[in-house]
Amino acid sequence: MTASDLKQRIIVKRLTKTSDSYGGFTSTKSTxxxxxxxxxxxxxxxxxxxxRTQLKTRIEIYLRKKTADNILINDIxxxxxxxAEYRYNGKFQTIENFWVMAIATKVE
Numbered sequence: 001m002t003a004s005d006l007k008q009r010i011i012v013k014r015l016t017k018t019s020d021s022y023g024g025f026t027s028t029k030s031t032x033x034x035x036x037x038x039x040x041x042x043x044x045x046x047x048x049x050x051x052r053t054q055l056k057t058r059i060e061i062y063l064r065k066k067t068a069d070n071i072l073i074n075d076i077x078x079x080x081x082x083x084a085e086y087r088y089n090g091k092f093q094t095i096e097n098f099w100v101m102a103i104a105t106k107v108e
């Protein structure tokens with residue numbers, strides 16, 4: 001894998017709590033960064049849960065190891081040019097000490 005394989009961009013967002021003026025909190029999504037990567041869709045399963053049908057789509061994300069260290073589990077991943085949001089599940093495999101393969105899931 002070389003840097004020229006990283007042809008897509010992902011936007012990483014994180015849920016943050018901000019205080020409202022009434023003593024409560026509101027959750028908002030703040031952008032952590034945008035990163036170059038390679039994205040592959042690996043599965044799309046239809047499951048039935050609680051009498052509802054759900055489509056779970058999983059993607060593999062290949063990116064640099066130092067970049068992957070900035071992304072936390074449960075961060076929200078959005079592939080640039082697509083409105084779908086995926087939940088980051090974590091990194092699973094280091095490739096050649098410089099690259100990481102990670103998994104993210106979208107539930108519809």
